[in-house]
Amino acid sequence: MPDSISFWERIGWRRSGGVTEAGWDRTLVVAVVSLVYFLPVLFIIFTAITPQELALSVPPTISPTSLFGLIPDQFVFTPTLENFGSVFSRVLTPGGQPEPTGFDLYFFNSIVIASVSVLLALVIGTLAAYGFSRYPLKGNDTYLFIILTTRMLPAIVVIIPVILMFRAMGLSGSYTGIILLYTAFNLAFTIWMMKSFFDELSPDVEDAARIDGSSEAKVFFKICLPQVIAGLAATFVFGLILTWNEFLFALLLTGPDTRTVPVAMNQAVSSGGRGTDWTLLAAIETLFLIPVFLVTFFLQNHLLRGVTFGTVKREPCRPSRSAGSPRSSAHSLPSGMSTLPWPRAKSSACSALRAAARRRRCA
Amino acid sequence: MSAANWRLAILVGLAISALAAAALPASASFWIVGAMVALVAAAFVVNAYRRRYYGGLLVAPAIAVLFVMNIFPLLWSLGLSFFAYQSNQQSIRFVGLNNYVKVLTNEIAAPDNWHALTNTAMFVVLTVSAQMIVGFLLAMLFAKQFPLRKYLLILVLTPMMLSVVASGVFFTYYYDPTFGILSYVINSITGGQFILMDSKAGAVAGIVFADAWMWSPFVMLLALAGLVSVPKYLYEAAAIDRVSAWRRFWSITFPYIRGLLMLALLFRTIEAFKLADLVILLTKGGNDTMTISYHLIRIANEQNKTSEGAAISYIMLFMVIVLTNLYLYLANRRNREA
Numbered sequence A: 001m002p003d004s005i006s007f008w009e010r011i012g013w014r015r016s017g018g019v020t021e022a023g024w025d026r027t028l029v030v031a032v033v034s035l036v037y038f039l040p041v042l043f044i045i046f047t048a049i050t051p052q053e054l055a056l057s058v059p060p061t062i063s064p065t066s067l068f069g070l071i072p073d074q075f076v077f078t079p080t081l082e083n084f085g086s087v088f089s090r091v092l093t094p095g096g097q098p099e100p101t102g103f104d105l106y107f108f109n110s111i112v113i114a115s116v117s118v119l120l121a122l123v124i125g126t127l128a129a130y131g132f133s134r135y136p137l138k139g140n141d142t143y144l145f146i147i148l149t150t151r152m153l154p155a156i157v158v159i160i161p162v163i164l165m166f167r168a169m170g171l172s173g174s175y176t177g178i179i180l181l182y183t184a185f186n187l188a189f190t191i192w193m194m195k196s197f198f199d200e201l202s203p204d205v206e207d208a209a210r211i212d213g214s215s216e217a218k219v220f221f222k223i224c225l226p227q228v229i230a231g232l233a234a235t236f237v238f239g240l241i242l243t244w245n246e247f248l249f250a251l252l253l254t255g256p257d258t259r260t261v262p263v264a265m266n267q268a269v270s271s272g273g274r275g276t277d278w279t280l281l282a283a284i285e286t287l288f289l290i291p292v293f294l295v296t297f298f299l300q301n302h303l304l305r306g307v308t309f310g311t312v313k314r315e316p317c318r319p320s321r322s323a324g325s326p327r328s329s330a331h332s333l334p335s336g337m338s339t340l341p342w343p344r345a346k347s348s349a350c351s352a353l354r355a356a357a358r359r360r361r362c363a
Numbered sequence B: 001m002s003a004a005n006w007r008l009a010i011l012v013g014l015a016i017s018a019l020a021a022a023a024l025p026a027s028a029s030f031w032i033v034g035a036m037v038a039l040v041a042a043a044f045v046v047n048a049y050r051r052r053y054y055g056g057l058l059v060a061p062a063i064a065v066l067f068v069m070n071i072f073p074l075l076w077s078l079g080l081s082f083f084a085y086q087s088n089q090q091s092i093r094f095v096g097l098n099n100y101v102k103v104l105t106n107e108i109a110a111p112d113n114w115h116a117l118t119n120t121a122m123f124v125v126l127t128v129s130a131q132m133i134v135g136f137l138l139a140m141l142f143a144k145q146f147p148l149r150k151y152l153l154i155l156v157l158t159p160m161m162l163s164v165v166a167s168g169v170f171f172t173y174y175y176d177p178t179f180g181i182l183s184y185v186i187n188s189i190t191g192g193q194f195i196l197m198d199s200k201a202g203a204v205a206g207i208v209f210a211d212a213w214m215w216s217p218f219v220m221l222l223a224l225a226g227l228v229s230v231p232k233y234l235y236e237a238a239a240i241d242r243v244s245a246w247r248r249f250w251s252i253t254f255p256y257i258r259g260l261l262m263l264a265l266l267f268r269t270i271e272a273f274k275l276a277d278l279v280i281l282l283t284k285g286g287n288d289t290m291t292i293s294y295h296l297i298r299i300a301n302e303q304n305k306t307s308e309g310a311a312i313s314y315i316m317l318f319m320v321i322v323l324t325n326l327y328l329y330l331a332n333r334r335n336r337e338a
Helices: A024-048 A082-088 A103-134 A140-149 A155-169 A175-200 A203-211 A216-227 A229-244 A248-253 A261-270 A278-298 A300-311 A347-362 B005-023 B026-050 B054-080 B098-107 B111-142 B149-161 B164-175 B181-190 B200-228 B232-240 B245-273 B277-282 B292-302 B306-337
Strands: A089-091 A098-100 B083-085 B092-094
Touching: A024 A278, A024 B111, A024 B149, A024 B164, A082 A089, A082 A103, A082 A278, A103 A140, A103 A175, A103 A216, A103 A229, A103 A261, A103 A278, A103 B054, A140 A175, A140 B054, A140 B306, A155 A175, A155 A248, A155 B054, A155 B292, A155 B306, A175 A229, A175 A248, A175 B054, A203 A216, A216 A229, A229 A278, A229 A300, A229 B149, A248 A261, A261 A278, A261 B164, A278 A300, A278 B149, A278 B164, A300 B149, B005 B026, B026 B054, B054 B083, B054 B306, B083 B306, B098 B306, B111 B149, B111 B200, B111 B245, B111 B292, B149 B200, B164 B181, B164 B200, B164 B277, B200 B245, B200 B277, B232 B245, B245 B306, B277 B292, B292 B306
Parallel strands: none
Antiparallel strands: A089 A098, B083 B092
């Protein structure tokens, strides 16, 4: 890649401030792989704009354009937006008028339930993770393992007691019930992720703040929290993806007013006795994909940086208190590297190496 | 009342709850008891704050939510596994370990269910290794910064965001012998009729492919996070020393991503043990692709044998815990060595 700024870079097709290490040849290779990987999703999106009568045609119509004659005409269909309209309003009884299907409500429900429960899990889970990281209880690891265990059991086993409990408390079919359940569902992952982020932070800064008279609350809000914003973003995205698509609990615990899209999608597609309505399913899924796709896209930089920051070093790592102590970095370097002639006198290289060695010990 | 206020709160709470339970109808006393529990909790919080017991204070809300929504139902179903109980009947009877004995002798020993168990093991090994390999290779592709990386990465991440219902149903479409794209392509090459789901190998391959396609991005994201965190000067030093690519990988790259790969392996194995939705959607357990999790759904949901289902799931949980502890033990031992 030559040093001159290309047209594409000029119009902003790269991460701001990012240093391009590989050139457009790499982009080409990755683009081919990514497109192949993306093909099944692309087919779903194309099916969403296929006219309904062409959905099961043989040979399959797979493309809305002929790509300048590359694709033979028999595989090409004329795109339509009808299916998206029929998600919200279509003829439900034979010979009747189009009726509203209630999908606007289901989309609203999905957005409210997923975002509120993930945010709630983030608040509660971050506090708990901070507690687990900074004020270890007796049997800290046991608590953490029990929290992980709540993710191990198949949902079907827990569901019967939950249904009975919800009925007794009058929570079944309400927003509160399903939101609380999803909050608990997300807590395990949130706590494990956020704890590893807090373990990363150097406690020296916090100690310094305490010496200067900060309260514990101030240490948490002003010092620790700003440093883990990336982690919060990453955890939010993971939690959102999992909650957004949850099916079993939503099927059994939501009422007609609180139904989420996956459940409604399943019912809309399999009802009517004509088998699967492919174009309708594809249209619902395409619409359903958009919000979580956008959130992931806009938090993507955080996602990468955040996960990096959080989970590489999972053990609590306390850097040595006496800064610049002559700890030998050679013996803790990767085994293949120990015989290299390090430029020990060069202070910048040496401190960087020491930092790497410290990271290696804790990784 | 500073140190003893929680004792007072417990006394008051107990007294009022008892009065309410005795005097008022169930629906009202339920909320009064709830309010009293909240009072006692508030007293505990104040007490913990005054004594600077921040650890317990911070962890308490999470533990409370987890207890009510997860651990309590877990314990309930553990209790159910010692009773003869069917969710469509009222009768309930203590049978001790009978459910476990029944499950271990009749259910698991029966050829069908033994197959479900071995199938689960097979799916765990196949899907998790496929995800790890594909995810890792994808991560290697994205490890360097190149133009348009952000836009290509989101394409690869999309399968993870699909609803399992939709992607599972669409995979039946892709695999369909008459309308499906896969069959169409193979038929036009070989000329014969190709039905993927016709044999066990084909059905397993179809399920593993769909699952690996959906969840490799998860592994990729974690592996990528590890890869981009490797300091570049280590590679530069290795280049100066002309370290071979193989050695460079095992000595520099791998130590950085090991922890994250372990985490991905842990979460994916837990999920793979629970594999049921894709099997239901793609084969309905036909062609000997039954998994223990699907079997459990059938027993607990369709046959209403709640307590036997609970027994099976606790046997599963035991296996997953053993595996998880093995992982964590290995991960920690490697950490200490390093």
